[in-house]
Structures are given as structure tokens and as C-alpha cells.
Amino acid sequence: MSIKVLAIDDDPAMTELLILLLRTRGFEVFTANSGEEGIKKIVELHPDILILDLMMAGVDGWEVCSKVRKFSTTPILILSALDAPGMVASALDAGADDYLIKPVPSSVLIAHLHNLARRARLIKPKQESKTKPLEIY
Secondary structure (H helix, E strand, C coil): CEEEEEEEECCCCHHHHHHHHHHCCEEEEEEEEEEHHHHHHHHCCCCCCECCHHHHHCCCHHHHHHHHHCCEEECEEEEEECCCHHHHHHHHHCCEEEEEEEEHHHHHHHHHHHHHHHHHHCHHHHCCCCCCCCCCC
16 A cells, blocks of 8 residues: 655645655655645545645645644644754644654655654544553552
8 A cells, every 4th residue: 555645845846856756665646836735635635644845935834734733633744944943843833743854865754754654554543441441550
């Protein structure tokens, strides 16, 4: 089963690079070149993982992240040139699951995507236990 990735970045060269890189590694890749388009594609495609740039005209990455978190638990990987601890913290606070700084080695990006996919598959909705819960003293 391939991992469906949606890359949202207002730089078409970046989304093309991600297509070339990720498709050769077995990912199914879709792109959007604006925040508005990205949100529509999330609803339409139901990707397994989002790769999101923060600095975009119009609806920026923080806003996309916040809006997506209102209707989806899809893992969000921020891929940004912003290298300030405060920016990383605000992106994570907005709902991002991971943060990488451009430029990033392709092997590191792939490893982070595999990690997010692995964690997403392991997280199951909590079911109420039919037995009495254990009491730990």
C-alpha cells in the first residue's frame, strides 16, 4: 500500500521537486500551490500525510494547519525555511505533527514521512473497556 501525500507549497518548483523525490520512493503524491487549493484537496483526496509550507500568500501554512485540525487528524509535516524556535513552536501549537527546515536531506524527509505514517497507523480510536479498569497503586 502506497502512502498518499499532499504537498502544499506556493513554490511550484518545490512541489515538482517533491513529486520527483517522493514518487521514486513509492509515495503517491498530489500537490497544491496555495493554502486555499490545499484545503480543498485535503477534503477531496483524504491524504495520509500533509507536507505544508508556512510562508504562503493568502492562506498561510499556520492557517491551513489550524483549519485542517478542525476536521482531520491527518499527520502534518511542516517543511519550511523558517529556522526560529518560536516559529517551530507556533507551528506545532497550531496542530503540526513534525517540523523540518529547508533544505532537508531527502533521506531525512523520507524517514520522517515513514515515521508519521507508522504512527498514524498505530493510533486507533479508544474503545471503552468492557472489563473493570486496573487500579495501579
